[in-house]
Amino acid sequence: MPDPLRLGIAGLGTVGIGVVKIVQAHADLIAARAGRPVVISAVSARDRTKNRDADLSGYAWEVDPVALARRADVDVFVEVMGGSEGAARAATEAAIAAGKDVVTANKALLAHHGQALAESAEAAGRVIRFEAAVAGGIPVIKTLTEGLAGNRITRVMGVMNGTCNYILTRMESAGLPYETVFEEARQLGYLEADPTLDVGGIDAGHKLSLLASIAFGTRVSFDAVELEGIERVSIDDIRLAADMGLKIKLLGVAQMTGRGLEQRMSPCLVPADSPLGQLPGGTNMVVLEGDSVGQIVLRGAGAGQGPTASAVMGDVIDLARGVRMPTFGRPATTLDAAIAAKATAPAEHYLRMTLQDKPGALAKIATVLGESGISINRMRQYGHADATAPVLIVTHKTTRDSIDRALAGFAATGVMVGEPVALRIEPV
Amino acid sequence: MPDPLRLGIAGLGTVGIGVVKIVQAHADLIAARAGRPVVISAVSARDRTKNRDADLSGYAWEVDPVALARRADVDVFVEVMGGSEGAARAATEAAIAAGKDVVTANKALLAHHGQALAESAEAAGRVIRFEAAVAGGIPVIKTLTEGLAGNRITRVMGVMNGTCNYILTRMESAGLPYETVFEEARQLGYLEADPTLDVGGIDAGHKLSLLASIAFGTRVSFDAVELEGIERVSIDDIRLAADMGLKIKLLGVAQMTGRGLEQRMSPCLVPADSPLGQLPGGTNMVVLEGDSVGQIVLRGAGAGQGPTASAVMGDVIDLARGVRMPTFGRPATTLDAAIAAKATAPAEHYLRMTLQDKPGALAKIATVLGESGISINRMRQYGHADATAPVLIVTHKTTRDSIDRALAGFAATGVMVGEPVALRIEPV
Numbered sequence: 001m002p003d004p005l006r007l008g009i010a011g012l013g014t015v016g017i018g019v020v021k022i023v024q025a026h027a028d029l030i031a032a033r034a035g036r037p038v039v040i041s042a043v044s045a046r047d048r049t050k051n052r053d054a055d056l057s058g059y060a061w062e063v064d065p066v067a068l069a070r071r072a073d074v075d076v077f078v079e080v081m082g083g084s085e086g087a088a089r090a091a092t093e094a095a096i097a098a099g100k101d102v103v104t105a106n107k108a109l110l111a112h113h114g115q116a117l118a119e120s121a122e123a124a125g126r127v128i129r130f131e132a133a134v135a136g137g138i139p140v141i142k143t144l145t146e147g148l149a150g151n152r153i154t155r156v157m158g159v160m161n162g163t164c165n166y167i168l169t170r171m172e173s174a175g176l177p178y179e180t181v182f183e184e185a186r187q188l189g190y191l192e193a194d195p196t197l198d199v200g201g202i203d204a205g206h207k208l209s210l211l212a213s214i215a216f217g218t219r220v221s222f223d224a225v226e227l228e229g230i231e232r233v234s235i236d237d238i239r240l241a242a243d244m245g246l247k248i249k250l251l252g253v254a255q256m257t258g259r260g261l262e263q264r265m266s267p268c269l270v271p272a273d274s275p276l277g278q279l280p281g282g283t284n285m286v287v288l289e290g291d292s293v294g295q296i297v298l299r300g301a302g303a304g305q306g307p308t309a310s311a312v313m314g315d316v317i318d319l320a321r322g323v324r325m326p327t328f329g330r331p332a333t334t335l336d337a338a339i340a341a342k343a344t345a346p347a348e349h350y351l352r353m354t355l356q357d358k359p360g361a362l363a364k365i366a367t368v369l370g371e372s373g374i375s376i377n378r379m380r381q382y383g384h385a386d387a388t389a390p391v392l393i394v395t396h397k398t399t400r401d402s403i404d405r406a407l408a409g410f411a412a413t414g415v416m417v418g419e420p421v422a423l424r425i426e427p428v
Numbered sequence: 429m430p431d432p433l434r435l436g437i438a439g440l441g442t443v444g445i446g447v448v449k450i451v452q453a454h455a456d457l458i459a460a461r462a463g464r465p466v467v468i469s470a471v472s473a474r475d476r477t478k479n480r481d482a483d484l485s486g487y488a489w490e491v492d493p494v495a496l497a498r499r500a501d502v503d504v505f506v507e508v509m510g511g512s513e514g515a516a517r518a519a520t521e522a523a524i525a526a527g528k529d530v531v532t533a534n535k536a537l538l539a540h541h542g543q544a545l546a547e548s549a550e551a552a553g554r555v556i557r558f559e560a561a562v563a564g565g566i567p568v569i570k571t572l573t574e575g576l577a578g579n580r581i582t583r584v585m586g587v588m589n590g591t592c593n594y595i596l597t598r599m600e601s602a603g604l605p606y607e608t609v610f611e612e613a614r615q616l617g618y619l620e621a622d623p624t625l626d627v628g629g630i631d632a633g634h635k636l637s638l639l640a641s642i643a644f645g646t647r648v649s650f651d652a653v654e655l656e657g658i659e660r661v662s663i664d665d666i667r668l669a670a671d672m673g674l675k676i677k678l679l680g681v682a683q684m685t686g687r688g689l690e691q692r693m694s695p696c697l698v699p700a701d702s703p704l705g706q707l708p709g710g711t712n713m714v715v716l717e718g719d720s721v722g723q724i725v726l727r728g729a730g731a732g733q734g735p736t737a738s739a740v741m742g743d744v745i746d747l748a749r750g751v752r753m754p755t756f757g758r759p760a761t762t763l764d765a766a767i768a769a770k771a772t773a774p775a776e777h778y779l780r781m782t783l784q785d786k787p788g789a790l791a792k793i794a795t796v797l798g799e800s801g802i803s804i805n806r807m808r809q810y811g812h813a814d815a816t817a818p819v820l821i822v823t824h825k826t827t828r829d830s831i832d833r834a835l836a837g838f839a840a841t842g843v844m845v846g847e848p849v850a851l852r853i854e855p856v
Binding site: 018022026029030032033034137139143146148150152217273275278290292293294295296297298299300301306307310312313314316318321322324325326329331 | 738
């Protein structure tokens, strides 16, 4: 049996302990599959006294993850601390400089520094793998980088934040407003310390930017992701969408257009009977479309100890088997595909607004739409008891630019009550 | 740029031409991803004069695939001829003997000779990859062998014959009997020359046996797959199942039990609102369950030129990148997990029968069930115009052995009209 592959695990939170548990529980199985043992040499976390639900007595302990990254008895630096800056970044850079391969679950780190890290790793002949950074236990990085490598990828879509999907699904099933379900999710411990990371779409946007780089050969460009969170999704919209056979999902979409890569992370409407529409709370789904393969749908747990540790271990076992390839599927220095300044891919849009119930109000709205170059596919005016009229419009395909022009025009009509809502209907 | 990886493609049917098209259309993209060019040196098919929808003029031509397999200018032998014996087997053996790696789409070959081929390839330091052999474009071999390598796999399920899924789905949506839809499928060209391969579950059983070997560390054991085709599924059963919120699918299930690996390929009932239940027409779905990852669902096109060629090219690009591992995810000589003589994992079962409408008939059936150790979960007797009574029973969890005992007992009661139907309700 060849030499063991020796891990240094930085971060002993949920995921780190999950990795320890798998290495301990499945030592024989992993050795059989990897062709060599996988062992843990050392671990790192600040507080050594904390009770961690795993026997760590056999491992060296480093308080400083940078010291862990430089240990001579570590072949692979497993970074499961999180955070785009500070210790996670310093230790990852130190690991590469010290000639270690890296397995990381850190989407924020790669979304912000992935290009620089990949370039330095590749210059040093080192490998960075990050299956656990995107969609938890779903092997989507592997599927995209390896399984579909013969395809020109045409679109990548995903529901990649289980908390947002839980909130939207629960709003619908229980008929509760956003604020109530948000508070429930907080009490259940589903939200990040900074909930904007979840409900603002930032966490999911990080993941989308990583998938987009692999799919389309661009540098990771999180700053170019058009982000819109779920904070403004109302129970009214969820109900009206359901009436039309649609569901609201926080959906990430990346696609290549004539103007370059477009990336959006926003609440979108999808058919209720599509795989995305049928996705229940807490779960993740990624849809990959390629010119040869057609549409591949992957579904599974997007977070949690077991699923995330499973993804880390898939990467570790790949390294033990000698699988080596560039971080984003081709040399980082060749990632040169164009990135669009603004997403312009057209789609149908859902518009909901409340009008003052007086003659000519609807005509004014229709005029604004026409002047914005938007034609109406379907329109419904709902019954109402007071002096306001709820109106729902589904447009034909149009761009977000045109929608924004129309929204500005609506405001100038003087017939609107409150703010209109505009949601993209993503064709799936 | 390193040396190109040189392919020899044996078989120029739909899949072979699909591979040629991808290599030609995406040469630059593949070279960027693989780190080296992928080229075709030579091809093989019997009839050189046939019009094949691709320019083959740049490639050497071998009538004999064995000669192709031995060519000095071939690094990877791509076997897309099909058939478990004859030319496909001889040429694959010749390729391994000549020191070539092999990429194959041939499920029958591997289901029957996979163990011997893997052993000889591994002894020679060669690699056999077969993503295209199972579920077309869905990268399920890669997901199971690599992505989930840190998991003890607990169950593998799949709808892996698109033709059967088309037939069952179409029967339901159009309300047509099996024979009519079978004939439609034949006229649409969906069926193999020997349709038993499809509707008898043999093709899907081949695929299941390959997944089971990887998942559970057994030798490929197609002969141990308990096979039941869809020929006896009636429109009545499809309707009654729908009434109970269930769908009938030709479902492959492999799971490890205390008695060893169990493999079944049979019409099963699954919840209509589960991913398997929602799977439309010609599509494939594989469900993988692991102790850490939980449940992963993969969905996509299970056949067709593009999807199958995509899977072949994923394997080819892996080889170009230097990815090498044993055929079934661990050395073939170590595949020693036990295989059960007979599937005994219990499940609820659906029983449909027609009884003579006379006093005591139902009591006799209930007595037989009790004597077979089967308890009743739900029972319905349907209205009827003649002197027969359609009865539907859902049992509590029981084994197929007990069901078979009960079926024998029913026959002895003298109150049955025709043959009863028994279908497993697979918990998903």
